[in-house]
Amino acid sequence: MIKLYQFERTWGIPNLSPFCCKIETYLRMAGIEYDIKSALPFSAPKGKLPFIEDNNEALGDSRFIIAYLKSTYQDLDKTLNxxxxxxxxxxxxxxxxxxxxxxxxxxxxxxxxxxxxxxxxxxxxxxxxxxxxxxxxxxxxxxxxxxxxxxxxxxxxxxxxxxxxxxxxxxxxxxxxxxxxxxxxxxxxxxxxxxxxxxxxxxxxxxxxxxxxxxxxxxxxxxxxxxxxxxxx
Ligand SMILES: N[C@@H](CCC(=O)N[C@@H](CS)C(=O)NCC(=O)O)C(=O)O
The missing domain is CATH 1.20.1050.10 (Glutathione S-transferase Yfyf (Class Pi); Chain A, domain 2)
Structure with a gap:
């Protein structure tokens, strides 16, 4: 299962990082299963959160993560002209x-x-x-x-x-x-x-x-x- 590394939840919102929130929301909108791991950017492959791990590969940056989710799991944009x-x-x-x-x-x-x-x-x-x-x-x-x-x-x-x-x-x-x-x-x-x-x-x-x-x-x-x-x- 995909592991999503992001800041710990706080403030009653999904995440204090817009980019972490973007990825978790994409996963939920697309119905893709995932586990959350709380992290700080120190441990991220590109020094920024979010990043994911899937099939033992780490992937950073929300744009590349979404491209991966689209090609491997579900493309929320497939009907757009x-x-x-x-x-x-x-x-x-x-x-x-x-x-x-x-x-x-x-x-x-x-x-x-x-x-x-x-x-x-x-x-x-x-x-x-x-x-x-x-x-x-x-x-x-x-x-x-x-x-x-x-x-x-x-x-x-x-x-x-x-x-x-x-x-x-x-x-x-x-x-x-x-x-x-x-x-x-x-x-x-x-x-x-x-x-x-x-x-x-x-x-x-x-x-x-x-x-x-x-x-x-x-x-x-x-x-x-x-x-x-x-x-x-
Ligand atoms: N282009 C990146 C931006 C990610 C980003 O800026 N993450 C911030 C949190 S909102 C971060 O981890 N910053 C740590 C730092 O810059 O040291 C993406 O789309 O994922």
Missing amino acids: DTEQAISLAMQRLLDEHLFWAILYTRWQYTDSNWQINKKAIFGGLPPIIRDIAANVWRQKIKQQIHGHGTGRHQAEEIFTLGKQDIDALSTTLGNKQYFLGNQPTTLDASAFGHLINILRCPIESPLKEYALSKHNLIDYVDRVKEEYYQDL
Whole structure:
């Protein structure tokens, strides 16, 4: 059976990592059986979570994991036409490569109270002696990543302006549909749910969350997908 390595569950949501949540949601939407193993990124093949193990092979990065799940188990996108496939890819890039950085900023850099909540969720299980050291070293590393990506060079207000544009695009694309591309869940839903629940339904406060909470179709969507696929939470 597939083993999914991800951060320990917290905050009453599937995972505090949008990418881990994306993979677990894909597995559930596709009806693929799996076991969860709690992990930190130190042990991951590419130094980031999630990763999976299947048939004694480890595979990192949600994009390659989903390609593998599609070819080996179940392809949630098989009925999409070429235009829908292209929209799906573009929206996933918006989520994974743009909106994600605003989410990261809210947790690791924006306010001290958010950082304390994030720190407890990620590092709280480590032995007290190394907890603070590991958290501070990792925080510096993530701040450097945010700076390297470019997001960290902007003022908070500018970062949230950019993030709000993504929220607008997501809300408009979803409209009043059940899922982003119609009546059936696809990879884009696994990704969108993973990111949106990590803005709307976690205890990290920011203007990005406040703005997303003004989009009723996104709130309904996140709560509906959670209800449908995570009744055990
Ligand atoms: N491109 C990767 C991104 C995964 C990712 O950024 N994971 C974060 C957690 S949300 C991580 O493990 N970060 C640890 C680090 O960068 O040191 C994917 O799609 O899986």
